[in-house]
Amino acid sequence: MITNVVGKRIQRIGIQQKVTGKTKFAADLDIPGALTLRVYRSPVAHGIVRKIDTKKAEAIEGVVRIFTAKDIPGKNLYGIINRDQTVLADSKVRFIGDPIALIAAENEKSAEQALKALEIEIEELPAVFDPLEALKPDAPRIHEKGNLLFTRKIKRGDVEKGFSASDIILEETYETNMLEHAYIEPESGIAYREKEGRITILVTTQNPHADQAQLAAILGIGPENVRVIQTETGGGFGGKLDMSVQPFLALAAYYLDRPVRMTYSREESFQATAKRHPLKIRMKTGATREGKLMAVNAEIIADTGAYGSYGIAVATRAAVHATGPYEVPNVAIESKAVYTNNNWSGAMRGFGVPQIAVAHESQMDKLADSLGLDPISIRMANAFKVGSVTPTGQTLRASVGIRETLKKIRPYYEKFSREIQETQHPLPQGVKLGVGVASMWYGIGNTGHPNPSSAQVEIDETGKITLLTGAADIGQGSDTVLLQIAAEVLGVGTEEILLVRADTGLTTDAGATSASRQTYISGRAVYEAATKAKEALLKKAAEIFNAPSSLIVCDGGYFYPQYREYQKIPFGEVAKRAVQADGVIRGEGTFNPETSSLDPETGQGIPYTTYAFATQVSLVRVDSVTGQVSVIRAASAHDVGKAVNPSNVEGQIFSGVAMGIGMGLFEQFFPNKTKSFDTYLIPTALDVPEVTPIIVEDPEPTGPFGAKGVGEPALIPTAPAILNAIHQATGRWVNRLPADLETIRGLVPPEEK
Amino acid sequence: MEEAELGNEIVEISMQVNGVSVVLRTPANRTLLSILREDLRLTGAKEGCGIGECGACTVLMNGKAVNACMVLAPKADGARITTIEGLGDEARLHPLQEAFVKHGAVQCGFCTPGMILSAKALLDENPNPTRLEIREGISGNLCRCTGYQQIVDAIEEVAARKQGEES
Ligand code: FES
Ligand code: FES
Numbered sequence: 033m034i035t036n037v038v039g040k041r042i043q044r045i046g047i048q049q050k051v052t053g054k055t056k057f058a059a060d061l062d063i064p065g066a067l068t069l070r071v072y073r074s075p076v077a078h079g080i081v082r083k084i085d086t087k088k089a090e091a092i093e094g095v096v097r098i099f100t101a102k103d104i105p106g107k108n109l110y111g112i113i114n115r116d117q118t119v120l121a122d123s124k125v126r127f128i129g130d131p132i133a134l135i136a137a138e139n140e141k142s143a144e145q146a147l148k149a150l151e152i153e154i155e156e157l158p159a160v161f162d163p164l165e166a167l168k169p170d171a172p173r174i175h176e177k178g179n180l181l182f183t184r185k186i187k188r189g190d191v192e193k194g195f196s197a198s199d200i201i202l203e204e205t206y207e208t209n210m211l212e213h214a215y216i217e218p219e220s221g222i223a224y225r226e227k228e229g230r231i232t233i234l235v236t237t238q239n240p241h242a243d244q245a246q247l248a249a250i251l252g253i254g255p256e257n258v259r260v261i262q263t264e265t266g267g268g269f270g271g272k273l274d275m276s277v278q279p280f281l282a283l284a285a286y287y288l289d290r291p292v293r294m295t296y297s298r299e300e301s302f303q304a305t306a307k308r309h310p311l312k313i314r315m316k317t318g319a320t321r322e323g324k325l326m327a328v329n330a331e332i333i334a335d336t337g338a339y340g341s342y343g344i345a346v347a348t349r350a351a352v353h354a355t356g357p358y359e360v361p362n363v364a365i366e367s368k369a370v371y372t373n374n375n376w377s378g379a380m381r382g383f384g385v386p387q388i389a390v391a392h393e394s395q396m397d398k399l400a401d402s403l404g405l406d407p408i409s410i411r412m413a414n415a416f417k418v419g420s421v422t423p424t425g426q427t428l429r430a431s432v433g434i435r436e437t438l439k440k441i442r443p444y445y446e447k448f449s450r451e452i453q454e455t456q457h458p459l460p461q462g463v464k465l466g467v468g469v470a471s472m473w474y475g476i477g478n479t480g481h482p483n484p485s486s487a488q489v490e491i492d493e494t495g496k497i498t499l500l501t502g503a504a505d506i507g508q509g510s511d512t513v514l515l516q517i518a519a520e521v522l523g524v525g526t527e528e529i530l531l532v533r534a535d536t537g538l539t540t541d542a543g544a545t546s547a548s549r550q551t552y553i554s555g556r557a558v559y560e561a562a563t564k565a566k567e568a569l570l571k572k573a574a575e576i577f578n579a580p581s582s583l584i585v586c587d588g589g590y591f592y593p594q595y596r597e598y599q600k601i602p603f604g605e606v607a608k609r610a611v612q613a614d615g616v617i618r619g620e621g622t623f624n625p626e627t628s629s630l631d632p633e634t635g636q637g638i639p640y641t642t643y644a645f646a647t648q649v650s651l652v653r654v655d656s657v658t659g660q661v662s663v664i665r666a667a668s669a670h671d672v673g674k675a676v677n678p679s680n681v682e683g684q685i686f687s688g689v690a691m692g693i694g695m696g697l698f699e700q701f702f703p704n705k706t707k708s709f710d711t712y713l714i715p716t717a718l719d720v721p722e723v724t725p726i727i728v729e730d731p732e733p734t735g736p737f738g739a740k741g742v743g744e745p746a747l748i749p750t751a752p753a754i755l756n757a758i759h760q761a762t763g764r765w766v767n768r769l770p771a772d773l774e775t776i777r778g779l780v781p782p783e784e785k
Numbered sequence: 786m787e788e789a790e791l792g793n794e795i796v797e798i799s800m801q802v803n804g805v806s807v808v809l810r811t812p813a814n815r816t817l818l819s820i821l822r823e824d825l826r827l828t829g830a831k832e833g834c835g836i837g838e839c840g841a842c843t844v845l846m847n848g849k850a851v852n853a854c855m856v857l858a859p860k861a862d863g864a865r866i867t868t869i870e871g872l873g874d875e876a877r878l879h880p881l882q883e884a885f886v887k888h889g890a891v892q893c894g895f896c897t898p899g900m901i902l903s904a905k906a907l908l909d910e911n912p913n914p915t916r917l918e919i920r921e922g923i924s925g926n927l928c929r930c931t932g933y934q935q936i937v938d939a940i941e942e943v944a945a946r947k948q949g950e951e952s
Contacts, residue, residue, distance in 0.1 A: 043886060050894030051882040051901060053829020053869030060828035215929050216833040216841055217895040266831075266895030267929050298834040507893025507930050679889040679935075686932030687892065709838035709927065717920040717933040 036588075038520040038737045041679040045511040045531065046264075058220035058236050058263040059295045066222060067096055069280050069294040070143040072133040072150050073304065074125035077373040077704075078159035078172060081121050081132060085151035089135065092149055094142025096290070099134040099283055106252025112242060112274055114340040116175060117376075119250055119279040125154060126174055126338035127373050128704045129303040136284045136292060161703070163312070163335040163370035174338065174371040181336055182344045184351040186365040186423050186635030194327025194362030198318030202398050206315065207768040208387040210335070210701045211308035211694075213380055214714045217266020218301040223281035224291035231285050232259040232537075235278055238268040238504050240534045241541040243275055247282045255536075258282065262534035268506040269691075270379030273546050274306050274341050299707045306378025307701055309334040309346045309369070311387040315354070317395045323403050323410040325360045328423075330391070332367035334377070334384065337703075341378030343369035348479050348630070350384035352639050355423050356392035357434045357473035358414035363423040365635070374703045379546055381688075382744040385474055386695065386751065390769060393470040393752035397759065407469040407756065408445055411647070412438050416473070425636040431740065433671025433730035434471060434645035440726045441647045444667035445469060448651040451665075462657035462785040465664075466761025470752035471647040474745045475640030477549040477625055484624035485542040485554040489518055489565040493611035495604025497522065497529045499561075502542035503554040504534040508743050509680040510550040514558045516676050517736045521562035523587040524603060548644065548741030551676060553623055555736035561621030568617045569603075572610035576601065625734060642732045644740045645671040648689070648749035650721075652757035656780040659773030661697055662719075663689075663754060669726035673740035678727060684746040685725040690715045692750020698770050798862040802827070803871025817861045818842045818853035821868060829869035829898040833927070840926030843899035844868050850906035852925075869898035872905070880946065881905055884939035892930035900926045904940045912947050919944075 049055040086098040101108055101122035108122055109115045121132045133150055137143035158172040165171055166179040173179065195201055221235030231251065237243055240260040248255040265272060277294040284292040296304065311334050318327040332350050336343030351367035400410040415434045421427050448467040455465065477483045488500040499518045505511040511533060515526040522529075532538050542554045566586055573591040574581035583594045590600035610617060625641035648668040654661050668685050675681040694715045706712045731738025755766050764779045799808040802825060811820060818835075821827045821844070830853050833841030837855040844853045845867035873879035878886070881901050891897050900923060907914060907922030914922060919940045920933070928936065 041889070044889060044891065047886050047889075047891050047894075048875045048878070050891045050897050051869075051878065051885045052872075052874055053827075053898045054875075055894055056828065057831070057895060059832065060822075062826065213929075214927075215893070215895075216839055216927055217831070217893065218833065265893060267893045269929070298836070298839075507895075509892065683889055683892060683931060683935060686934040687930055688932070690932035691929070708836060709834055710836075714927060714929060716924040716927065717937065718924045720920075720933050722916075723932065723934055 035520055035737065037516045037526060038676050039674065042512060042516055042526055042677055044509055045515060055264050057217055057266055058222065058234060061222055061234065063222050063291045063293060066291040066293040067136045067138060067284065067288065068140050068143050069284055069292055070135045070147055071131045071280060072147055072152065074121065074128060074130040074132055074154065076125065076154055076156045077128050078157040078174065079125050079154040080123055080157065081125060081152065082155050083153040084133060086133065088151065089146040089149040092142055092145050094138040095146045096136045096138065097288065098146065104250060104283065105286065106250050110246045110250060110275065111340055112342060113344045117339040119283065127375055129375065130338065134280050134283065136288060159373040161372050161374055163333050163372055166370050166372045174373060179371045181340050181369040181371055182347055184348045184367045184635060185633060186351050186363060188423050188425060189362030191327045191329045191362045191364040195318040198326045199321040200399065200402055201316065201318045202395060203316040204395065204767060206313040206391045206394065208311045208390055209695065209699060209769045210310045211380060211699050212302055212701045212712055213269040213271030214712065215267030215269060215271060218296045218298055219276035219305065220295035221277045221281050222291060222293040223285035225285050225289065230257050230259055231282055232261065233278060233281050234261045234263050236265045236272060237262050238272045238506050238545040240504055240536050241502055242544060243278050244536040246275060247278060250279055251282060251286050259537040262504045265504060265506040268545065269381045270546060271305055272506065273379045273544055276305055302707055302712065306341050307337065307375050308380035309336060309343065309377035309384060311350060311384065313388065313391045315391045315395055317399065319399050321403065323399060323405045323413050325358055325414045327362040328355045328360050329364045330354045334369045335372050335374060336369045337372055337374040337376035339376040341376050342383060343377060345479060346384035350388040351635065352424060352475065352479060353385045353473060354388050354392060356396065357416050357471055357645055359416060359420050360423065381691065381747050383547065386748045389470065389472050389748050390752050390755065394755055394765065394767065397756045398765065408438055408442050411471050424630060424639055426638050431642055431673055431730045431732035432645065433728045434473065436728045436730060437645055437647040437669035437671055438471065440669040440728060441469065441649050441667060444724065445649045448649060448665060451651065463653060463655045464761040466652050466654065466757040466759065467649060468652060468753045468755065468757025468760060469647065469649045470749040470756060472745060472748040474548065474644045474748060476552045476642050476644060476741045477547050477640055480627050480630040480637055480639045482624050482627065483543050483549065483553060484622055485557040486540045486622045487542065487554060487557040487561045489561040489619040491565055491607045491611065491617040493608050495607035497524065498532060499529050499558065500532045500539045501554060501558060502534055502539040503550045504545045506545055508684065509677065510545065510554065513551050513676045513680065514555060517555050517558045518562040520737065521559060522566055524589050548743040548745065551739050552642065552735050552741050553625060555739055556623035556734065557621040559621065559736040560623060561619040563619065564621065565617050565619030569606050569610055573606050576606065576609065641734055642740050644742060644745040646745050646749050648753045650753040650757050652754055652761060654758055654761040654776060656762060656776060656785050659777035661758060661771060661776055663693055663721045665721050667724040667726060668749065669728055670742055670745055671728040671730050672742045673732040673735050674729050674738035675727045676737065676739050681727055681742050682725040684742045686723055688746025689723050689750050690720045692747045693719055696751035696754040696769060696771060698772050700770055796859050798858050800861050801865045803868060811858050813857065813859055815858050816854050817856035817858065820858060821853060827868050827870050831895055831898065833895065840899045840903065841896055843902045843926060845902055845906060848909060850903045869902060872901065880943045884943045888935045888939040890931060890935040890939040896926055896928040900928065900936060908944055908947065912944060914944055916941060
């Protein structure tokens with residue numbers, strides 16, 4: 033397919049404003065007379081709020097009002113999948129940081145004083161911080177229905193038979209780290225009541241329509257009375273899917289005749305928002321002498337902390353992806369999400385898949401090591417292809433690019449290996465080099481649930497084109513990609529289309545910016561909308577040219593009959609005539625990829641229509657004396673179906689490798705201890721190597737121009753590739769993240785250093 | 786309470802901000818960042834942490850990159866301050882801004898103003914840095930989105946261009 037706009041390195045929409053400092057994030061918005069909001073948060077991990085006395089705090093000059101649970105007009109319960117979280121505690125607090133009271137004040141200082149003057153008594157309850165402990169019958173009960181939030185099972189074939197037919201069986205346990213998203217923009221928003229009574233919230237978010245629905249329920253009003261406008265969002269990575277400041281802003285704006293604003297400090301952002309679920313994984317893998325996988329049995333425990341958030345999705349995704357992108361005839365997986373009194377865990381780039389990839393990719397290398405195979409060959413021997421059946425019983429019909437990513441990575445694997453041989457000798461004592469490979473697969477969109485998107489393309493009598501989408505661009509670049517898709521369909525440049533995005537007052541629901549779904553799902557909705565608008569114009573052009581519309585070409589901003597380009601009429605002229613005859617053109621597009629719910633006992637079903645695939649190789653330097661591991665080079669090959677904007681895709685790959693280095697080597701969030709970037713280190717430019725991004729395009733027939741997604745896949749293979757490289761360097765396996773200084777120092781016995 | 790009042794005495798400071806003289810009276814414990822953002826409405830400098838760890842608030846003070854969240858008002862007295870707003874605008878982008886656009890070195894853009902100003906300070910001091918020196922020069926500016934590579938590419942291109950001009 034020849035394309036003019038799709039596949040091109042189009043400049044990111046709004047980048048000029050971003051480099052000149054003109055872009056307004058929520059905290060940059062000027063809103064005269066706004067009150068400041070602050071939240072009193074629980075100092076204990078588990079307890080019952082016995083008394084809240086606000087009198088002294090209310091008497092402080094500048095304090096306008098203090099809200100508690102009893103002020104919530106609607107349901108004091110929210111959550112993105114299962115609703116179990118209170119806006120302000122009505123009786124129980126379940127982690128250090130649970131909100132109890134909300135202060136609205138004229139200024140920061142008064143709010144600060146009021147926080148100190150609040151008299152709150154909490155009866156402390158025994159708390160539990162380990163999910164295995166939390167599952168014991170006598171464990172403190174965090175939620176009424178018990179500490180087990182959810183179990184996902186996947187059963188296919190007969191694992192016992194699979195293991196008996198195996199020549200080698202490996203059983204290992206893995207543990208992954210609790211992580212913070214650490215987007216550089218802390219949560220922020222403003223809110224006010226419009227004259228007609230509607231509550232309007234401008235906020236940094238990945239999920240405007242879900243915010244709107246949840247806020248309406250909290251306020252006990254119809255969703256039409258709440259308008260959520262996404263402000264420019266300074267990164268999200270899943271952490272801005274759950275609400276943060278939204279309910280506080282909405283509640284205060286509901287009661288007060290003043291605009292309100294709220295911005296989390298970094299410390300509050302760390303304390304009060306979701307984390308990546310730490311997973312405990314036991315995985316048993318059986319294979320033949322030739323390295324053919326025969327059976328995988330796994331048990332997964334995800335610590336979802338105090339609240340469910342996306343815990344159910346994380347447990348499910350970890351289970352669905354537990355084998356890796358490989359054919360395995362016999363599978364038995366059980367995955368649980370468990371409540372504890374830790375910070376709540378939610379969505380973070382990959383929803384459990386980056387964690388489970390650590391297990392399945394370590395298993396692959398351990399098998400290869402025992403069987404004397406190279407890491408690429410063992411993966412190639414098992415990798416999915418068209419016609420393969422997944423553990424949920426789904427037959428993969430198209431766009432299975434895993435083998436191509438392995439092929440593309442092989443030369444880099446060989447090159448890095450040669451580099452090691454050439455540089456092995458002059459290294460300082462204790463320093464070793466290693467190369468590691470890891471692959472991944474990732475289902476695009478919600479798991480086994482409908483996840484529709486919608487979009488509109490409008491064309492007025494002047495020929496002005498407007499694309500309306502509810503999709504929140506959080507920096508990843510969906511605005512640009514969606515405009516490219518619309519422009520390609522309409523045969524115009526992206527600069528000729530006006531974009532209206534992520535405003536519940538103006539746009540319809542596109543679903544969340546999560547699960548790497550916007551390019552694929554919203555992109556397809558935009559494709560449909562633009563196609564319908566184009567059809568209306570083609571009809572008019574056909575009339576004008578007196579030719580069948582199937583023979584009309586729409587390209588380069590003109591319409592003309594095939595082979596008669598000299599007759600071309602400008603796009604705007606055709607639009608004008610069409611609108612004069614039939615009114616404003618409005619193309620409606622929707623797309624909801626085919627999924628089916630997973631059977632509760634066997635997990636059989638169609639979790640996603642399509643999957644992204646990737647393979648990465650890293651060259652790593654391990655200093656067993658200092659414990660320092662550095663990634664020196666990396667190459668990462670991603671099957672994205674079609675790269676709508678190759679620069680954006682590469683940007684995601686660089687980004688994913690960087691985040692994966694943090695996950696693999698040093699990031700770890702300790703509840704109630706980690707408060708700043710001083711102790712929560714994220715990769716700097718010095719921690720990240722030069723990365724070679726490789727784009728593989730195995731088109732997905734249901735995607736717009738064949739596109740799938742890449743946002744989360746970019747991260748997933750990184751940490752396991754590093755662990756495998758550490759093994760190659762040291763001969764030791766690391767089964768627990770992060771592979772930090774201490775771990776590495778303890779890895780190699782002194783006599784080998 | 787008394788503690789909170791400490792350093793609260795009003796001071797008069799004068800600065801050159803983006804070439805414009807500014808004189809203001811402010812409590813001595815306020816930061817340059819809050820003065821820029823709140824009093825002068827120059828919101829290009831961002832607050833990502835408020836304690837000198839992220840670099841989102843980077844501005845140039847007498848040509849050197851500083852974290853504006855760590856500079857108290859009296860320290861800025863008499864200083865020349867350049868914020869991202871003073872570097873260039875859409876009609877006349879600074880070469881670094883142009884290169885960031887060209888290389889797609891921006892995702893969410895929250896770190897971008899600080900990143901560009903750190904890059905400027907680096908190139909002013911070392912017009913011909915290696916890629917590693919570029920990485921060192923921006924290592925105080927955290928970016929969670931880009932993985933830094935396109936940023937390094939952009940800065941390297943400007944350095945190479947400068948060098949071309951000189952030779
Ligand atoms: S806001 Fe100043 S360094 Fe983070
Ligand atoms: S572009 Fe988002 S933090 Fe750098």
